Amino acid sequence: MTNSIIKIGIITIAVAFGTKSFAQTKLTIKGSDTVLPLSQKEAEKFMKTNSGSSITVVGGGSGVGIAALMDGTTDIAMSSRKLKMDEKLKLTNAGKAFKELVVAYDALAVVVNTKNKVSKLTKEQIADIYTGKITNWKQVGGDDLKIIVYSRESSSGTYEFFKDQLLKNKNYAPTCLMMPATGAIIESIAQTKGAIGYVGISYLEKTVKAISISYDKGVSYIMPSYVNAKNKSYPVTRPLFYFYEKKNEAKVQKFVNYLLSDAGQAIVKEVGYIDVKK
Amino acid sequence: MIKHFLKDFKERFIEGVLFLSSTTTSILVVLIVVYLFKEGVGIFNRTPVAEGSELLVSAANKVNKLTADEVRKIFEQEFTKWNQVGGSDAEIELFRLDDITNYYTDEQLGENFENMPHCIDTILMQHPNMIAFVSKQYVLPNGRACKVSIDKIAVKQVMLGNRWYPTASPVVELGIWPLLLGTIWVSIGAILLALPFGLAAAIYMAEIADSRIRKILKPLIELLAGIPSVVYGFFGLVVMVPIIQQTFNLDVGQSALAGSIILGIMALPTIITISEDAIRNTPRAMREASLALGANHWQTIVRVVLPYSVSGITAAVILGIGRAIGETMAVLMVTGNAAVVPTSFLQPVRTIPATIAAELGEAPFGGIHFQALFFLGCMLFLLTFIINVIVEMLAPKKLKR
Numbered sequence: 001m002t003n004s005i006i007k008i009g010i011i012t013i014a015v016a017f018g019t020k021s022f023a024q025t026k027l028t029i030k031g032s033d034t035v036l037p038l039s040q041k042e043a044e045k046f047m048k049t050n051s052g053s054s055i056t057v058v059g060g061g062s063g064v065g066i067a068a069l070m071d072g073t074t075d076i077a078m079s080s081r082k083l084k085m086d087e088k089l090k091l092t093n094a095g096k097a098f099k100e101l102v103v104a105y106d107a108l109a110v111v112v113n114t115k116n117k118v119s120k121l122t123k124e125q126i127a128d129i130y131t132g133k134i135t136n137w138k139q140v141g142g143d144d145l146k147i148i149v150y151s152r153e154s155s156s157g158t159y160e161f162f163k164d165q166l167l168k169n170k171n172y173a174p175t176c177l178m179m180p181a182t183g184a185i186i187e188s189i190a191q192t193k194g195a196i197g198y199v200g201i202s203y204l205e206k207t208v209k210a211i212s213i214s215y216d217k218g219v220s221y222i223m224p225s226y227v228n229a230k231n232k233s234y235p236v237t238r239p240l241f242y243f244y245e246k247k248n249e250a251k252v253q254k255f256v257n258y259l260l261s262d263a264g265q266a267i268v269k270e271v272g273y274i275d276v277k278k
Numbered sequence: 279m280i281k282h283f284l285k286d287f288k289e290r291f292i293e294g295v296l297f298l299s300s301t302t303t304s305i306l307v308v309l310i311v312v313y314l315f316k317e318g319v320g321i322f323n324r325t326p327v328a329e330g331s332e333l334l335v336s337a338a339n340k341v342n343k344l345t346a347d348e349v350r351k352i353f354e355q356e357f358t359k360w361n362q363v364g365g366s367d368a369e370i371e372l373f374r375l376d377d378i379t380n381y382y383t384d385e386q387l388g389e390n391f392e393n394m395p396h397c398i399d400t401i402l403m404q405h406p407n408m409i410a411f412v413s414k415q416y417v418l419p420n421g422r423a424c425k426v427s428i429d430k431i432a433v434k435q436v437m438l439g440n441r442w443y444p445t446a447s448p449v450v451e452l453g454i455w456p457l458l459l460g461t462i463w464v465s466i467g468a469i470l471l472a473l474p475f476g477l478a479a480a481i482y483m484a485e486i487a488d489s490r491i492r493k494i495l496k497p498l499i500e501l502l503a504g505i506p507s508v509v510y511g512f513f514g515l516v517v518m519v520p521i522i523q524q525t526f527n528l529d530v531g532q533s534a535l536a537g538s539i540i541l542g543i544m545a546l547p548t549i550i551t552i553s554e555d556a557i558r559n560t561p562r563a564m565r566e567a568s569l570a571l572g573a574n575h576w577q578t579i580v581r582v583v584l585p586y587s588v589s590g591i592t593a594a595v596i597l598g599i600g601r602a603i604g605e606t607m608a609v610l611m612v613t614g615n616a617a618v619v620p621t622s623f624l625q626p627v628r629t630i631p632a633t634i635a636a637e638l639g640e641a642p643f644g645g646i647h648f649q650a651l652f653f654l655g656c657m658l659f660l661l662t663f664i665i666n667v668i669v670e671m672l673a674p675k676k677l678k679r
Contacts, residue, residue, distance in 0.1 A: 169447075171446055178614075178615040180615075180636055195530070
């Protein structure tokens with residue numbers, strides 16, 4: 001619901017600072033709610049330094065942004081996932097050559113209650129927990145305690161990413177508790193001893209414990225952290241994209257350059273994502 | 279004369295406006311219900327395969343008809359051999375559109391993917407034990423591959439199905455039984471909690487409390503109705519849920535009970551205000567007659583006032599239940615939303631309104647998921663409708679006695 005509030009409450013950052021006709025950038029950015037806070041912040045700072053330009057940032061979900069790019073109602077589509085095959089096809093069929101740009105990375109952390117003894121899991125164990133094959137913490141080396149599985153609602157891009165990356169596209173077990181927002185997941189896990197959930201690393205707090213994940217069947221376990229995500233040793237990361245039409249390149253160039261500059265990437269870090277600069 | 283005519287005309291005009299507005303409202307309500315059912319019932323005209331997609335097998339494969347459940351088990355790798363679904367003794371190979379890059383390069387597919395249908399057809403030709411899940415537009419019109427036919431969604435599957443996976447691919451599962459039960463459990467619990475408290479408060483305020491206390495209590499209770507439901511939900515998540523978890527020593531506090539308590543509190547103002555009005559509407563003569571016959575205050579309340587005001591109290595209950603059944607946000611936050619059939623009040627449940635609110639935002643317009651949510655809306659409507667009818671039928675009988 002909080003998502004839809006964001007969606008409905010179209011966030012309009014329109015500024016009418018004077019009318020300097022030169023260097024005016026007028027842009028609409030639409031799409032993923034994950035990228036939304038980043039784009040908003042970038043747009044704010046950009047408009048402060050480039051008076052006269054106006055950038056409108058709108059949420060709605062990755063799919064919404066890409067659909068808007070197809071019918072030309074936005075200049076940039078934000079997305080927390082790659083284009084799906086049929087979206088790519090639709091864009092090509094509509095004769096729109098587009099450009100893909102990675103603006104930041106987001107890492108997902110699997111979190112448990114602070115009282116939980118378990119501090120590491122393999123990818124396979126996590127998949128088994130989420131599909132309902134493992135139901136007790138003692139099966140993965142913890143106390144004799146029932147596992148309470150928390151997930152985001154199916155409308156969330158994070159839900160799809162987690163399903164795709166860790167569950168190999170299998171369905172979540174029906175017993176998963178579906179929470180409407182990341183905040184609700186953190187709150188529930190802090191309260192519930194046997195709980196497990198997933199959140200973006202920017203949401204990590206002291207009230208919950210992040211666990212190390214192994215992608216190589218238990219040989220090495222990696223902790224979700226900014227450093228590990230940055231040097232790519234932590235595997236559960238996803239790129240956050242901007243898509244725009246090639247013919248609009250000149251129009252979006254100034255903003256995109258700002259976003260990829262040191263100042264822009266500092267904001268990426270500040271918002272809690274991983275910057276793309278080496 | 280003219281003045282009289284004008285006055286007459288004015289009255290007619292006002293009558294006309296009133297008539298029009300009431301008709302428009304009624305028509306609007308009917309139209310909404312018709313639209314709801316038209317969209318909702320549409321799911322029974324579809325197959326559970328995501329729209330615009332097709333399941334293909336090689337022509338050499340004996341199997342060309344599968345049930346939705348078999349398709350799910352195949353793609354979840356529960357079934358790994360064709361003989362489990364009536365085919366030959368061979369491993370099942372899975373193919374999704376994104377896997378195409380494992381077989382062909384972008385150049386081979388063509389700049390605009392014009393070679394795609396051909397490539398898929400060839401892959402299926404070379405892999406006789408493969409089942410492919412692809413968009414309809416990449417099915418070669420006169421290709422060698424064979425389409426798998428799947429039955430349309432059946433009423434029984436939807437009404438009694440236990441699995442709610444409206445976004446799963448390649449086949450969706452739309453069992454609404456857990457959601458229906460979840461809604462009923464939470465609402466019944468809410469009414470069981472709210473009715474005694476509400477009625478007690480109403481009797482106290484109408485009959486016993488003196489006007490000073492009433493003047494304090496009434497605005498307070500009305501204030502309760504003004505709190506936004508999301509605040510109730512947040513309060514429930516942060517305060518109620520841990521309390522329930524500790525009291526009953528549960529693994530998880532998000533449960534039907536938490537939902538019932540929050541909804542009960544939310545339904546209280548409605549129940550109290552309306553029943554209080556009903557109780558106060560008892561004619562003074564009836565009260566006095568009872569007292570004159572020697573009945574004391576309490577006997578008068580139980581034997582005279584309550585039976586007289588029972589229809590008003592019924593209305594209060596209907597509105598209270600209506601609020602409980604339709605409430606979304608508070609429930610979404612405290613019930614845990616796991617789509618499992620509830621066996622106790624201390625288990626997580628998923629209600630219909632919470633499901634609609636959480637999922638409608640991303641459901642593509644006109645798709646299976648969209649229609650399934652509308653169907654849930656129909657069920658919710660029928661549920662409240664049936665409860666209203668039952669309560670209406672019970673109420674007059676009591677009054678006659």
